[in-house]
Amino acid sequence: MNKRQTKDLLYEQVARIGKAVSSPKRLELLEVLAQGEKTVDALAAEVGIDIKLASAHLKVLKEARLVEARREGRFIAYRLSGEDVSALWVNLRTVAEEHLVELKVQMERIFAAPEKLDAETRQSLMEKARRGDVVVIDVRPSTEYTSGHLPFARSMPLDEIRQRIKELPADKDIVAYCRGPFCMMSAEAVTLLQEHGYRAQKIADGTAEWQAAGLPLATP
Amino acid sequence: MNKRQTKDLLYEQVARIGKAVSSPKRLELLEVLAQGEKTVDALAAEVGIDIKLASAHLKVLKEARLVEARREGRFIAYRLSGEDVSALWVNLRTVAEEHLVELKVQMERIFAAPEKLDAETRQSLMEKARRGDVVVIDVRPSTEYTSGHLPFARSMPLDEIRQRIKELPADKDIVAYCRGPFCMMSAEAVTLLQEHGYRAQKIADGTAEWQAAGLPLATP
DNA sequence: CTCATAATCTAACGATTATTAGAATATGTC
DNA sequence: GACATATTCTAATAATCGTTAGATTATGAG
Numbered sequence: 222m223n224k225r226q227t228k229d230l231l232y233e234q235v236a237r238i239g240k241a242v243s244s245p246k247r248l249e250l251l252e253v254l255a256q257g258e259k260t261v262d263a264l265a266a267e268v269g270i271d272i273k274l275a276s277a278h279l280k281v282l283k284e285a286r287l288v289e290a291r292r293e294g295r296f297i298a299y300r301l302s303g304e305d306v307s308a309l310w311v312n313l314r315t316v317a318e319e320h321l322v323e324l325k326v327q328m329e330r331i332f333a334a335p336e337k338l339d340a341e342t343r344q345s346l347m348e349k350a351r352r353g354d355v356v357v358i359d360v361r362p363s364t365e366y367t368s369g370h371l372p373f374a375r376s377m378p379l380d381e382i383r384q385r386i387k388e389l390p391a392d393k394d395i396v397a398y399c400r401g402p403f404c405m406m407s408a409e410a411v412t413l414l415q416e417h418g419y420r421a422q423k424i425a426d427g428t429a430e431w432q433a434a435g436l437p438l439a440t441p
Numbered sequence: 442m443n444k445r446q447t448k449d450l451l452y453e454q455v456a457r458i459g460k461a462v463s464s465p466k467r468l469e470l471l472e473v474l475a476q477g478e479k480t481v482d483a484l485a486a487e488v489g490i491d492i493k494l495a496s497a498h499l500k501v502l503k504e505a506r507l508v509e510a511r512r513e514g515r516f517i518a519y520r521l522s523g524e525d526v527s528a529l530w531v532n533l534r535t536v537a538e539e540h541l542v543e544l545k546v547q548m549e550r551i552f553a554a555p556e557k558l559d560a561e562t563r564q565s566l567m568e569k570a571r572r573g574d575v576v577v578i579d580v581r582p583s584t585e586y587t588s589g590h591l592p593f594a595r596s597m598p599l600d601e602i603r604q605r606i607k608e609l610p611a612d613k614d615i616v617a618y619c620r621g622p623f624c625m626m627s628a629e630a631v632t633l634l635q636e637h638g639y640r641a642q643k644i645a646d647g648t649a650e651w652q653a654a655g656l657p658l659a660t661p
Numbered sequence: 662c663t664c665a666t667a668a669t670c671t672a673a674c675g676a677t678t679a680t681t682a683g684a685a686t687a688t689g690t691c
Numbered sequence: 692g693a694c695a696t697a698t699t700c701t702a703a704t705a706a707t708c709g710t711t712a713g714a715t716t717a718t719g720a721g
Contacts, residue, residue: 224625225489227547227551227625228469228623229465230547231544231547231548231551231623232465232466232468232469232623233465234537234541234543234544234547235465235468235533235534235537235544236462236463236464236465236468237537237541238533238536238537238540238541239459239462239463239464239468239533240463240678242456242459242462242463243456243459243460243462243463244456244459244678244679245449245452245453245455245456246452246679248452248455248456248459249448249452260697260698261697261698261699262697262698269445270680271680271681272697272698273680273681273682273698273699273700274679274680274681275698276697276698276699276700277679277680277699277700278679280699281678285540285541286540286541287536287540292687292688294688294689294697295687295688295689295690295695295696295697295698296688296696296697296698297697297698297699302540303539303540305535305536305539306536306540308532309532309533309536312528312529312532313455313458313459313529314455315525316458316507316525316526316529317454317455317457317458319523319525320458320505320506320507320522320523320526321454321457321458321505321506323454324451324454324455327447327450327451327454328451331447331451403448403451403452405444405447460708463708464708464709466709480667480668481667481668481669482666482667482668490710491710491711492667492668492669493668493669493670493710493711493712494709494710494711495668496667496668496669496670497669497670497709497710498709500669501708512717512718514667514718514719515665515666515667515668515717515718515719515720516666516667516668516718517667517668517669662721663720663721664719664720664721665718665719665720665721666717666718666719666720667716667717667718667719668715668716668717668718669714669715669716669717670713670714670715670716671712671713671714671715672711672712672713672714673710673711673712674709674710674711675708675709675710676707676708676709676710677706677707677708677709678705678706678707678708679704679705679706679707680703680704680705680706681702681703681704681705682701682702682703683700683701683702684699684700684701684702685698685699685700685701686697686698686699686700687696687697687698687699688695688696688697688698689694689695689696689697690693690694690695690696691692691693691694691695
């Protein structure tokens with residue numbers, strides 16, 4: 222076999238990963254899976270597609286070895302096949318945010334203030350949370366919190382905030398995060414909290430971004 | 442516009458990047474472009490395709506804003522639109538190497554010993570090169586060396602080694618690198634040097650891998 | 662201005678992919 | 692064993708993509 226044919230085989234393999242991440246729905250599935258293991262059912266509902274279609278997309282992701290499946294009773298639970306996969310998602314999204322003007326414009330229209338964190342801000346946020354100077358809340362569904370969350374963060378799912386709002390201190394800054402820059406849960410949480418007189422702000426990071434920045438997650 | 446439609450727009454943008462990296466030839470073009478600016482002509486020859494086809498692939502990459510074009514006299518020179526693009530290539534290839542058994546098998550068949558570097562080895566290699574304990578040679582074409590190379594590395598293009606071999610010290614370890622783990626130039630250089638009695642070995646890193654690891658490049 | 666060269670554009674095709682619906686499989690429950 | 696549920700498989704169609712060849716554009720040289 223000559224050099225050209227050999228090379229072709231190598232790039233073809235990498236392109237399997239590329240093909241897997243070339244569909245919007247598959248990317249969204251990866252992002253949701255970065256929040257923890259989920260059933261086909263739950264994934265389909267989360268990304269708004271038919272279960273059959275979700276199953277087909279998951280098959281593609283599985284053939285590219287980006288996800289793994291595990292039977293759990295009547296259900297089949299999918300999960301990312303490694304931390305590097307969620308880092309790849311963050312990498313793709315970051316390149317898109319950096320280079321695609323259309324995406325930048327859309328982000329600005331949707332999210333008033335995009336609060337991107339740098340290494341320093343992440344460290345100091347974790348410090349302040351540790352000392353209790355700020356309260357960091359994870360507004361994702363509680364199962365996602367359970368499978369990994371920012372250090373010193375409390376679980377406060379978006380649809381429980383109204384009832385549980387009194388658990389939060391009125392005299393401290395509250396920092397909300399959710400699944401990442403594309404997720405709208407933290408923005409809704411901030412609006413809700415501000416309406417009740419709390420000092421609240423959101424950050425763009427989710428657990429995938431946090432981890433991709435080389436920082437550790439916590440599990441309860 | 443509802444939440445679902447809004448989200449769809451966001452993931453669709455990221456999928457533009459995904460689609461751009463879903464073709465083997467486009468990935469190879471990105472890898473070659475990570476070595477520096479090149480004309481369509483040169484790129485087509487390098488990856489073994491027709492100029493028309495190369496032009497079409499480059500158009501796709503340009504529309505995804507992964508590359509930029511610049512007219513240079515009669516030629517048009519393409520380059521990556523940022524360091525993050527070459528880091529994305531490294532990221533994709535690393536995920537593939539990590540998860541795809543087929544790729545691992547192919548790599549083992551082609552390259553006897555895959556010498557992957559970790560952070561520590563990279564630092565110590567640079568130290569030894571600085572002190573002159575080892576001679577690091579860049580066996581890529583000299584134009585690629587010129588547009589950025591490993592610190593303390595000397596240019597010694599593969600097809601000049603035979604004539605210039607006496608420039609290399611016979612009593613020192615020689616470390617060869619080229620475009621990255623998929624590139625065969627460093628392996629050929631090592632074979633050539635060993636035939637002439639030199640102590641030579643190769644490393645998997647190219648400049649893209651070096652830079653993606655957070656280390657600086659040098660430019661002459 | 663004409664010519665040669667480098668690259669792009671256009672049109673066409675065959676191959677691949679996304680999506681949908683219906684049939685089939687696997688598991689747990691009654 | 693029969694049934695309900697979760698998921699996958701199969702088949703079909705429309706849409707997209709890769710590749711090729713021929714026509715076109717842009718530049719520099721004579």
